[in-house]
Amino acid sequence: MNHNTEAAQGSEGVTNPAYDTQESIYLDLLEQLKQANSLYDNAAVYAIGSSDVLFGGDVMKWKKFTNSLRLRVATRMSDVAPAIARTHIEEILGNLSTYPIITTNDDNVYLWWQTSPPYKEPWQADSDDRDDHGMCVTLIDILKDHNDPRLSAYAKPATFDGEYRGVISGAMPGSFTLSHISRIGAWFRDVPDGFTPIMRAAEVHFMIAEAAFKTWNTGGITAQQAYEAGIAASLDEYNLDGYADYIAEPGVAWNNQTNQIYLQKWICLFKNGNEAWAENRRTDVPVLGHAPYSPYTGHNRPPFRYPYPVSELNLNSANITPKLAGIVDQFWGQQMWWDTRTGVN
Amino acid sequence: MLILTGLLLLMGASLYGQTIRVTGRVTDAADGSTLPGVSVVVQGTTLGTVTDINGRYEINTPPNATLVFSFIGMTTREVAVESRSVINVALESETAILDEVLVVAYGTSRRGSFTGAATQVTSEKIESRPISHLSRAIEGQAAGVQVTSGSGQPGTGQAIRIRGFGSINASSAPLYVVDGVPYELDISNLNPNDIESISVLKDASATALYGNRAANGVIMITTKRGSAGRSQFEVRGTQGFSVRGLPEYDRADPMQFVQMNWEAYFNQLHYSEGIAAEDARLFAGGIHPNQGAVASLFTGTNTGDGLLAYNPFNVPGNQVFNADGTINPNASLIYSADDLDWAKEMVQLGNRMEYNVLYSGGTARTDFFVSGGYLNEKGYLLKTDFERITGRLNVNTQATEWFRTGINLAANVSFSETARDESSTGYVNPFFFSRNIGAIYPVYAQERLTGNYILDEGGNKIYDLGNMASLGLPFRPAGAFSGRHVLAETIYNEGDFRRNVISGRTFAEFKFLQHFTFTLNASMDVNGYNAKSYDNNIVGDGAPAGRASRTSTQTTSLNFNQLLNYSQRFNLHSVDFLIGHENFDYTYDYLYGFRQNIVLLGNYELINFTTTNSLTSYQHNYRNEGYLSRLNYGYDDKYFLSGSFRRDGSSRFYKDVRWGNFWSVGAGWRLDRETFIQNIPQINMLMLRVSYGEVGNDGLSSYYPWQALYRLNRNNAAEPGFDQLSLPSYDLTWESNNTFNIGLEFGAFQRLRGNIEWYHRVSDDMLFAVPLPISTGITSRDLNIGAMYNQGIELRIAADILKETAVKWTIDVNASTVKNKITRMPFGPEDEIISGTKKLMEGRSMYDYWLREWYGVDPADGLGLYRPENIWTDDTQTALRPDIRVLGTDTLTHLAANARYGYVGSAIPDLMGGITNIFTYKNFEFSILMTYQIGGKIYDSNYNSIMTYSSWGSAMHIDLLDAWKQPGDVTDIPRLDPTKTTDNNAASSRWLIDGSFLNLRSVNMTYTLPRTLTERLKIQNARVYASAENLFMFSKRKGMNIQQNFSGTTSNTYTPARIMTLGINLSF
Known part of the structure; x- marks a missing residue:
């Protein structure tokens, strides 16, 4: 549930905005994104200057981002409202000239930072003061099991023995020795003018693969084609060879399983944590357990949702309290509208 | 025969x-x-x-x-x-007091017929004191007035609160009125020698005619006028010097400092890191056989210089300590006390020189007053001073029988260099730096082991910036501000302002029909202010590029009023009726430019810098219009009634709600003119007064709070942008103040006189920024939603103890109490707002401390203990939390994070006031003004910072000598241990101390030359005097500046000065 229609209207006198349903917001987003696509064409009115930090004013890239975002919104709701999702996805994939999408890494929507403060890439800026993290064992093990070439890009070998070793989620400080575990790879944490990924080509390919798998009209692309294109795009981001070997790996080689699409998508979304978390909640792939040292006990999955801010609970309680029904331990209890998993708590 | x-x-x-x-x-x-x-x-x-x-x-x-x-x-x-x-x-x-002419709102009144509460300070009390800013003349002279100590910066004044604190979020400062017109400029523009009197108006009956600006009281300043037939030419000169008024806190000297540092490191190694005591002792001294890479005070760490970096002894770092931790008797300090005295280097002998020429006189028709003055005051801190030239011309003439007019013109030029104490913890703040740097760091570069000064090519000493590896010197550690040097920065930096002011008042008065007077008053105050600052490129915040700024402001305030007065006496009745209208207009223009990257050294104009960092300007506008009226009625000079009313509109509020009605009613009864009192010979005078009224406070920080405000200057490179700062507030109005006052003026036994008052002052519709849910897009909005009251008793007694003897002695005491209580908070009785060390809540005062409750020190391990918030690990209440300790019957915690907060006292004193003693003997007069406070607590942050040793090299207070040293020690100072300071020295009630004080505020000895002598020299009158301000402060802690602010906290500001002057007044 979220705000949409009554939000940010303090100056019109709305000091206690009511909440809208997630469904209404998602539908509204789809419509707005569709409309936005047509607005770009009116260059005279909507020309974007060169101060545009994402694309430097390249309108075509904005169009591709807009439509890919619509794909993402539709994909997200494709399990809970398949008919509407299908309409939007087919409309885009069937009219790529009207609705261009991100297809290559050149179109990636990455925010590129600057070399000096205060605009250094945030993970790198953090590394100036802190050095107490580790890569998660779930991801490391998946990458190792499939001999994934991205292992060397995502993580660094442990300084102790050169092995790749992950840490369990939520490990207690002191329960592992920094020299024995893998740290985040240089691509992601050591480059001051590095990037923050917002949307990447690989993700789009996997969305097409999923639509194709559902036998929706993707303009002729098959699930396998899109699946392999996604893997290729992801490897290409880090200039990695070994695509051919990787595609042939058991577990990676296309076997007509949606779970393969979901897993590869989850892997390719590294550093776009929000999107990976959302997809994981939608698809439950891979199965992530509950952090063993969490103060909240009795759960078998990572959190379902982010809690509402305390100021809303204090200052807008009339509107928010009814919406809190069913929420357990602040993060669980209520699944998102598009989270159709069962047997999770 | x-x-x-x-x-x-x-x-x-x-x-x-x-x-x-x-x-x-x-x-x-x-x-x-x-x-x-x-x-x-x-x-x-x-x-x-x-x-x-x-x-x-x-x-x-x-x-x-x-x-x-x-x-x-x-x-x-x-x-x-x-x-x-x-x-x-x-x-x-003998009832002279009741004949005193008081300057009141829109006129004058005899005290004997005035129903309001007012105190007047006349020029004799001001003119022989070395006062540069008039606000300093009021302290201790009027009951119910509380002041801050003000700063030692020459040309600055004191903040004043009359009868408690009127507001939490809007202004609590009184309105200054100079010659009948609200004065928005700096009071330091006025030459105290020009002042005839200062009236402090305290209750509604006195202040209601100032409508929506009167809630916090009014201070009326009146300048001198000439009088017919009394020609006078006066020359006044004073010369004096000033020194620092409050001593520094008692800090450890170098030997104590080194010793305590050893102790701190030993404690860290042994108690916190678990190293065996024997080994810890040796490691701390740097003499352990396996010292290896383990740092000690003077050895080890990356640079090899040790934790303190600077070794103040003439022996190498590993020979300073014996095995038991005492200092090697053969080691002697290579620095002298002066070498290490940062405060002394920053200080000069302050100087105060003032010359005034006044001449006045008049004929039956015209009177004039002319004055010219020059003040040059150098503060006791380097590069701080205040220079002022003033001139005044006040001419009034009775042009015809029915027409009178006059003009009062004043002009002044001031120039001042100011100290950089705008931030309490800025490295460039001389008091912060010199107070908090450790005891062993010299000001100038001196060689290791010998202490010989390292000189430059010119043979001069070099400032030791604490990072001069090229001279072979170590880097000062974190607690000793490596790379900064407050003396060098003060010398190289510049900061000053110039102010030009013109003030004019003019009036035209028409008398007609015997009883009517119609007056037009017009006035103008214009102020041009220009400030410069330069941060040098060698050391400090401006290094390495160098940067400079200019601030230029222009203030213009205009006032115009029309007053019609009807005055009639018949039979035993007297009637005075006033009706009037007034407009006030205020404009403030601000321009600021800031550039960095100096081109050529020595030129601090903006043209000499390459990059413009900021260039901005804005303007403030404010208008006030009012319709006023007043009726005074008296019967038989015994019974008095008065009422006043003002309808005031302020531009700060939306047009539908900006007009308000402010009023007062008052009654007075001259009991001493009743026969039953006249039959009591002991009572010389007795007057009872009662008043009630409502006034307003429109002193909000914004000039346009009713409008939705958008912030400009939020640009993204060349792309413009602005965002919304606040919502519109069409209902927002002034805070209102209702005051009830009852007072008794008395005089008895021909020696005693005074007055006692009780007041109850309710502040309502108080402004609060009420938070909004973030989903509205704005974080808060301002509402008139709070309420509070101030209540107290004021007492003044003056007694002529020795009256008919050769030596006369009069003592004048005033005492007041203030009780402040919040009665309504924005969200009701459960609402609480935590602000710094205070928490605002219904039923509490504005200045009630809300702090962790400190208990003491655990004798077992020297850790500080607090009352705990949580005792058990969970709701089953079976297991104690690991941080809980039980001492006797007390359950305590050593973690500051688990400490319980509570209300632990208030900054508001129980009793405060002044005592003046005047002794007269023949031609000598000796007067002493003492100010005092009993009760009230001070939160001494400055003491906290030098009692907390968290970074190597920062200063230590000598109270740390009593710190816990071994198990079994019973003390209230936790063990010295840099790893435990967060918990041991957290903000808590530990830092509260009783704020009672007695301050020898002003001492004055005047000798009037005998007439025989002066007549021979053709001088009408000659006086010689010696005067001193801030001679001594008796308080509970040396160095503590108790009156620094009303909320009771201390910070690093320019400590007030002690000024001593000699003066001579000659009149011809």
Whole structure:
């Protein structure tokens, strides 16, 4: 549930905005994104200057981002409202000239930072003061099991023995020795003018693969084609060879399983944590357990949702309290509208 | 027979030769009428006479005797004959106090018929004190007035609060009115020698005519006028010097500092890191056989210089300590006390020089007053001063019988260099730096082991910036500000301002139909202010590029009013009716430019810098319009009623709600004119006053709070942008203040006089920024939603303890109490707002401390203990949390994070006021003003910072010598241990201390030259005086600046100065 229609209207006198349903917001987003696509064409009115930090004013890239975002919104709701999702996805994939999408890494929507403060890439800026993290064992093990070439890009070998070793989620400080575990790879944490990924080509390919798998009209692309294109795009981001070997790996080689699409998508979304978390909640792939040292006990999955801010609970309680029904331990209890998993708590 | 006559004649002649004949006339000082029946006696004899029907007398008296004039109902006067033959005397009524003319809103009033509460400070009390800013003249003189100590910066004043604190979020400062017009400029523009009187108006009856600006009281300043027939030419000069007024806190000297540092490191190694005591001792001293890479105070760490980096001894770092931790007896300090005294380097002997020339006089029709003054005051801190040139011309003329007009023009130019104490923890703040740097760091570069000064090519000492590896010196550690040097920065930086002011008041007064007076008043105050600052490129915040800024402001305030007055006396009735209208207009223009990257050294103009960092300007506008009226009615000079009303509109509020009605009613009863009181001879005067009224406070910080505000200057490179700062507030209005006052003026036994008042002042519709849910897009909005009251008693008693003796002694005491209580918070009785060390809640005062509750120190391990918030690990209450300790019957915690917060006292004193003692002996007058406070607590942050040793190299207070050292020690100072400071020294009630004080505020000794001497020099009057301010402060802790602010906290600001001057006044 979220705000949409009554939000940010303090100056019109709305000091206690009511909440809208997630469904209404998602539908509204789809419509707005569709409309936005047509607005770009009116260059005279909507020309974007060169101060545009994402694309430097390249309108075509904005169009591709807009439509890919619509794909993402539709994909997200494709399990809970398949008919509407299908309409939007087919409309885009069937009219790529009207609705261009991100297809290559050149179109990636990455925010590129600057070399000096205060605009250094945030993970790198953090590394100036802190050095107490580790890569998660779930991801490391998946990458190792499939001999994934991205292992060397995502993580660094442990300084102790050169092995790749992950840490369990939520490990207690002191329960592992920094020299024995893998740290985040240089691509992601050591480059001051590095990037923050917002949307990447690989993700789009996997969305097409999923639509194709559902036998929706993707303009002729098959699930396998899109699946392999996604893997290729992801490897290409880090200039990695070994695509051919990787595609042939058991577990990676296309076997007509949606779970393969979901897993590869989850892997390719590294550093776009929000999107990976959302997809994981939608698809439950891979199965992530509950952090063993969490103060909240009795759960078998990572959190379902982010809690509402305390100021809303204090200052807008009339509107928010009814919406809190069913929420357990602040993060669980209520699944998102598009989270159709069962047997999770 | 002949011989006998001869002898008699001789005796007679000699007797005759020993007396002179003195004549004169005795009049009533109030109206000049002659007084018959006045007894005139030669003091110490029975020789006397009585004035005749014309008030004249004739008496034979020795030429050096004193004549005593007395009359019932009048104050007795003694006049030295001094060989004069004509002595005229004016006697004052004993109820002289009630004849005092008070300057009140839109006019004057006799105190005996005034129903409001007001105190007046006249020029005699001001003119021989070394005061540069008039606000300093009020402290201790008026009951119910609380002040801050102000800063030692020359040319600055004190913040004033009248009768408690009127507001939480809007202004609590009183309104200044100069010559009848609200004054928005800096009070340091006024030359105290120009001032005739200062009236402090305290209750609604006195202030209601200032409508929506009157809630916090009014301070009325009136300048001098000439008077007909009294021509006077006066020259005044004073010269003095100033030093620091409050000493520094007692800090450890170098030997104590080194010793305590060893102790701190030992504690860290042994108690916190678990190293065996024997080993810890040796490691701390740097003499352990396996020292290896383990750092000690003077050895090890990356640079090899140790934790303290600077070794102040003439032996190497590993020879400073013995095995038991004592200092090697052969080690002696290589630095002298002066080498290490940062404060002393920053200080100069302050200097104060002031010259004034005043001449006034007049004919029957025209009077004039002219003055010119020059003040040059150098503060005791380097590069701080205040220089001011003032001039004033006040001319009034009765042009025709029915038309009077006048003009009062003043101009001044001020120039001041200011200290950089704008941030309490800025490295460039001289007090922060010199107070908090460790005891072993020298100001100038000195060689290791020998202490020889390292000199530059010119043979001069070099500032030791604490990072001068090229000179072979270590880097000062984190607690000793490596790379910064407050003396160098003060010398190289620049910061000053210039101010030009013109003020004018003019009026036209028309009298018609015998009882009516119509007056037009117009005034203008114009202020141009120009400030410069330069941060040098060598050391400090401006390094390495160098940066400079200019601030230029222009303030113009205009006032115009029209007043119609009807005044009539018939039978026993007296009626005064006033009706009027006023407009006030205020404009403030601000321009600021800031550039960095200096091109050529020595030129601090903006043109000499390459990059513009900021260039901005804005303007403030404010208008106020009011319709006012007042009715004063008196019957038989015994019963008085008054009422006033003002309808005021302020531009700060939306047009539908900006007009408000402010009013007051008051009554007075002259009990001393009732026969039943007149029959009691001991009572000289008695007057009862009661008043009630409502006034407003529109002193909000924004000039346009009713409008939705958008922030400009939020641009993204070249792309413009602005965002919304606040919502519109069409309902927002002023805070209102309702005051009830009851007072009694009394005089008894011909020696005692004073007044006692009780007031209850309710602040309502108080402004609060009420938070909004983030989903609205704005974080908060302002609402008139709170309420609070202030209530107290004021007492003033003046007693002539020694009156008819050679040495006279009068003591004047005032005392006041303030009780402040919040009665309504925005979200109701459960609402709480935590602000710094205070928490605002219904039922509490504005300045109630809300802090962790400190308990003491655990004798077992020296950790600090607090009352705990949580005791058990979970709700089953079976297991204690690991941080809980039980000592006797007390359950405590050593973690600051688990400490319980509570209300632990208030900053508001129980009693405060002033005591003035005046001694007179012949031509000498000696007066002492002391100010005091009893009760109230101070949160001493400055003490906290030098009692907390968290970074190596920062200063230590000598109280740390009593820190816990071994198990079993019972003390209230936790063990010295840099790893435990977060918990041991957290903000808590530990830092509260009783704020009672007695301050020797002003001492003045005046000698008036005898008339015989002055007449010979053709001088009308000559006075010589010595005066001192802030001589001594008795308080519970040395160095603590108790009156720093009303909320009771201390910070690093320019400590007030002690000023001593000698002066001479000559009038011709």
